[in-house]
Amino acid sequence: MEGIPVVTEDCVVVDPEAAMAANELYRQRRVLTPDMREHLNSYLEPARKALESLSEPTTATAVVEAFGSVGLTDAVQTDDNGNGVRFGAASPQGGCLFGYVAFDGKVDISTGGSIMDGGCLEMPGH
Template sequence: MGKKLRKALLHLLIVAAVAGSTSCAIPGGVSTAPIAAPTPSTSPQVCRFVEGVPAVTEGCVVVDPEAAMAANELYRQRRALTPDMREHLNSYLEPARKALESLSQPATAIAVVDAFGSVGLTDAVQTDDNGNGVRFGAASPRGGCLFGYVALDGKVDISTGGSIMDGGCLEMPGH
């Protein structure tokens, strides 16, 4: 998607979000009072951009689309590991690598889950078999993840780290 189109879509989404954020929750119950429709004079508007520079006018809100896109990617970041979590994960690293490397080629998602089960990681194993290999994320009982990829030729790439901000060990493809 072109940069200008992406910025225009982002501006449209922000305007829609700002316009739709006029309601509020009432703790402990539901309000029966009618909700007044927003008026143009009370709804903030995103400032127009002229040649990539915001044309600031009264009542408009300057939005940085690049900063908004960067904030949208925060879910991919991994949480920090404690030293205890890192040590615990490292105890699984080589046994898991060996179990994954021993799989027949091409590995299947079910075989990857079984390989983690053979080393004692059975509770939360996520996989994504996209036809080019199997991505995986396996949660440790003490926190943190083993994650990586088993290629069609059997090559294994495996790392340790915290869970992603969205939860779990494997981010969804295409996000």
């Protein structure tokens, strides 16, 4: 092909599979210490009960208020996707409570470290 230089040395080899895997690192959660996990677990059931008590369909504001009722007020992130509310709530001692409240009131809640991008709520994409 005319006009296109042919490179024969100093090329960078790219592994597309490795590049895609590295692109997902922002979703990984940091490791919790045993003390952080114990502290987070003290919030787990009270938060679950507060979220399960919300009226249907729930709202992002109601989810934030539910976390406030159990003492998590500083960093609660929400995302209302039209079918329910995803949430991530940071503990002052480190770590997160995160999950989903469906419009029918079903609650899915877990504990874990913050995500590599920061915060507790994993976004669905970059």
